Amino acid sequence: MKHQYRLKLFDFLSCLSDILDWISPMLNDHHKQVALIALRIADALDLPIVQQNEIVCAGILHDIGAISLAERMETLKFEYTTGQTHAEIGYHLIKIFEPMRKAAELIRFHHVFWDQGQGRIHKGMQVPIGSRILELADRVALLIDRKKVVLSQTDGIKARIAEASGSMFEPQLVDAFMVLAEKEYFWLDIVSPLINRQFKGNVRLDTIYLNKAELLSFASLIRRMIDFRSPFTATHSSGVSATAEHIGKLASMDENECFELKVAGYLHDLGKLAIPTEILEKSGKLTDDEFNQMRAHTFYTFRALEAIEDLTMINQYGSYHHERLDGSGYPFKLERRQLPLGSRVLAVADIFTGLTENRPYRKGMSNEQTILILCKMAENNKLDKEIVELVKKHHEEINQVRIKAQENSRIEYQVFLENIG
Ligand SMILES: [Fe+2]
Ligand SMILES: [Fe+2]
Ligand SMILES: [Fe+2]
Secondary structure, three states, rough: OOOEEEEEEHHHHHHHHHHHHHHHHHHOHHHHHHHHHHHHHHHHHOOOOHHHHEEEEEEEOOOOOOOOOHHHHHHHOOOOOOHHOOOOOOOHHHHHOHHHHHHHHHHHOOOOHHHHHHHEOOEEEOOOOHHHHHHHHHHHHHOOOOOOHHOOOHHHHHHHHHHHHHOOOOEEEEHHHHHHHHHHHHHHHHOOOOOOOOOHHHOOOOOOEEOHHHHHHHHHHHHHHHHHOOOOOOOOOHHHHHHHHHHHOOOOOOOOHHHHHHHHHHOOOOOHHHOOHHOOOOOOOHHHHHHHHOOHHHHHHHHHHHOOHHHHHHHHHHHHOOOOOOOOOOOOOOHHHHHHHHHHHHHHHHHHHHHHHOEEEEEEOOOOHHHHHHHHHHHHHOOHHHHHHHHHHHHHHHHHHHHHHHHHHHHHHHHHHHOOO
């Protein structure tokens, strides 16, 4: 039985940032660009390596709290001043995972202006230098016009930054930036498709080892990032997780497998981070394009979790939840023999939860109706018959477990909403 999970934190964060930026081609690599610019400035200032690492971790997720596509696009404006909300949301999402605590604090203040030194303190709290570096890096990144040759733009960008020195940006940071900005490589790396490589040699984030409780707290962090984007999904992953774990027990899966089902339930919709909330929350029918965008989510989940070797099984449980036994699912068109038991359980748990849970615009379906749909799908060789039989037999207790998990998660969501005001 596995007691420890190896997590190469940087590799994973880097995938996560890709997913965040896949939401629009306009945002491609934005998080990585900010992380790299911030790293270069921190290095130029001779900040200790530990601090540089924290700055990179924060940079690579800094806009995680900007939830809709509209909001993400808004953050691309140079004079953007309403950024405190998404910075605060990002902080509250991330702070619960201990190894990211410092990064969360940097994210919290990444839109506080220097304001001739007044910006050292924000709402009675000390603003760390890392936040100010991120603020500058963010603005430099968005001044680059992606359609034009980068080296033809550097003078213009330097002028815009110099103008705002003292008001938006701390002057000593602007000075460090100006020295870097003379060097062509600084700019070429930022827009290079090989940007990933620049972190390899410079970011010394140790591999961390997580015991089961810690892995669960990590998965919870991801769950909150996914679910708390919208009141429509706020408790969904908690419901899927509890349902899958319980069905796993009924199917006599061992303790470790059931634990991994629980974690997989938290992570299964990770790829939805790449889907605009405008689509997630659309009440009418999705257009073909929107539906196809939506269908990509499990692919993204798979590619992100792939970065963590020790999560191979959890990844298969989670990412295959839209595969169907007859090979008609997506994105891999796997068939029954290629789908581990845990994946077949999670597929059923996802549908069971999706149908029975209440949504802001509709009440959940009754158990009876839900079972009818599941049985039909099992008959058509979409879902595993034996698992559906188990659900049919134990639907009441399974539903109680689901309701309880989603109630707890609803309370957690309320507290989160209160925290961010
Ligand atoms: Fe931001
Ligand atoms: Fe940003
Ligand atoms: Fe899904």
